[in-house]
Amino acid sequence: MAREYMDGATAIVRGAIDAGCTFFAGYPITPATPILLHMVRELPKVGGVALEAEDEIAAISMCIGATLAGARAMTATSGPGISLFSENIGLAIMAEIPLVIVDAQRLGPATGGATTGAQGDIQFLRWGTSGGYPVIVLAPASVAECYTLTLRAFDLAERFRVPVFLATDKDMVMNMATVDTEALKRVPVRERRLAATPPPQYRDPRWRPEETFLPWAFEPIDAVPPMAHFGGPHIVRVTTSTHDEHGFLTKDPAKVQRLNEHLWRKIMDHREETEFAHYDPQEGADVLFLAYGTPARAMREAVRQARAAGHRVSALTLHTLWPVPEGILSFALRGVRRVVVGELNFGQYTREVERIAYREAARHGVPAAEVIGVYRVDGLPLHPEAFLKAIT
């Protein structure tokens, strides 16, 4: 059985290349820089363009422009860069740009600890732009998952025409690990759905003279419209402002409501398609360990030790953080007396777990599971002991 020895950055870049990524723009920042370096070196080999932009705002802007002209784009940064992406994340939501954004998290706030890992951006990624519309956030917990979840990120970006984040951290991106070649599963990535070219003699009366299709018609409202690239068979208008089905600015309340409801429902009505996790149940266990990213590795080590010592524990590694995988969570929470959530922040995701635990308890008329958060914010990885101490 062949193995490889590599870091998460290499796995992410390999995933991007296998997903058909053809454009990358980034700005140097520890610990995301290795991804930029790989991309600049490798992307021309697959016919793509990669460059160092003048700043993070330019990096994501270029990715957006390139996507509209037909590329599959990715960018990578850390928390400070996500701050600078913020406004354009909103644009990518509004203009329905499929885009993959890697956040190699480092200790914050502000410049924080450039060379130390953290998970302080988890709520920021979800709520980091105005309006509050949904995005998708995935979190790999191994080098192999850095590869497979990058593929999934590209797939979901195409499926929903939305920015998809890969929330990882310094330790996952920069530490080397042994990978079974078989674990590098090449999960399928959907092709971009493009608008069909109608026969030239055919004209729809709803279309404008220059139009050959309506780029922003959502029928039904939760359907993701097909794309038309600049330079392709259709002339297309794209705008970051509230728009009608043609892409003209509009303030017509009915059209505004329909657009915004579409942006919400195209994802939230289909959230089950975004739910990924690894569930490791144990018969008779009423304690559930829960983690994502690097702490999930300490968690699995804790599970190994706890079971060896005769404790019964189940474990849930979340691969999707947003939308909150409520189906998986409510399933894993059944019959659980205590949930131990390990994070490299002060409980940003613990509050989501608590929310689901209380809601499920109310729904079924049973006592809610006790949700215990174990946190670490000194830049070092969470220790297996942290989970073990919380069992009893």
Place this chain on the structure above:
Amino acid sequence: MATRPASPIPVSITWDTYRNERSYPFCPGCGHTHILNALNQALVRVQRDPHKVVLVSDIGCVGLSDQYFAVNALHGLHGRSVAYATGIKLANPELTVIVLIGDGGTGIGGHHLISAARRNVDLTVLVFNNFNFGMTGGEHSVTTPIGAHTATTRQGNPEHPFDIARTLSINGATYVWRGTTFDTDLPDRIAEAIAHPGFAVLDIWELCTAYFVPNNNFSRKVLQDLQHRLGMEMGLLHREERPEYAQYHRRLIAEQEGEPALPARPLTPRYHSTLHHPFRMVVAGKAGGKVRSAARLVAAGGVLSGLWATQQDDYPVTIMSGHSVSHVILSPEEVLYSGVDIPDVLIITAAEGLAKVHHFLRRMRPTETVFVTPAFSDVSTAARKLLINPRDAGIRVTRTNEVLLTLFAAMRHLAIYPIDALAEAIRILQRPSIAEQSLTALEASAHVKPRPIS
């Protein structure tokens, strides 16, 4: 308006090929109308397929402009239009990409303009420069002349105006023109700029009749005299031919496409390891001493011997000075938690590394081992101490092979897996010239015998 075929090129290009039937929303006398009409004339003259034309509009009243054209359009965030346009051009160099930006956009997005000029991306940038923010109520912008009255400079503007044209001229733009909406050659200049194969910018001065005109008794005559007052000359200021940026990337692709991208370097286990439990090793050296690459070879040798390895490197951002400490775990099972509480083996080769591992030395017990080079034979620890002298190798000890010799000697002593596995790791992971040096060190390390220190 006539129905025209969808593709590829309209049968005949007319005044309504690029301009649609919607009427402009601008105030009476606003210069935007002149510039957009001139743009339409230029497009008719240049005769590009409208499917291949993209207007990228910025924010402000100018941001409305793209809606009056029957070509592709992107209306994005304030100041970022040039960066979107760069992405569009890089992804599809066939496209004619025209940026419509105001003086406000050149302020907030000035860095993107300068960067696009330096790269010489084939874009045409029309600056709708009316010296203030017209959409938000007449606030001053980066081009507002000194002394001018605006909503935010009621006592007169104290800021020096930004010279867009000259700034871009001296920073790489290859076509730079400055004029006013009253210049009759404006359509010709726009057509020329579109045809120019590089970064072209037209700084077009105009009247904002809603704010700047009434607030400053501004007029066509004052506008046309302003160049003298500001010392900003008009006309074609700069034109040159220089390699274009999108073409640079196409050349890279032409040279490299088809080469394997990030090829896998499989390590197929074919050696045997005696290890039955996780083994944690820390190498503490100095930056620039090849600590990380040496540790990587040891880990890869483990993988070739059927072990699971992890590696966590710690070094300062100034990579050529300070410490370099690598933590390697080898285990017969997958390593989940890659942190090291107490190492089974600690190797010290430099004072910079030693300074980072005192906590390990304090915690280590007699069942664990510390390997030290001669300078560190007196470190204090309860662990068993073994001295390694790289000079015993019989080859010249250098900054780049000292750690290799030490680490290889330690691996020979520990006998966790066969030395042949290390040799194979070197051949798989390193470039031939580097591999040769590493193999020399591996061979010479046979003469280095660790000796107990009492």
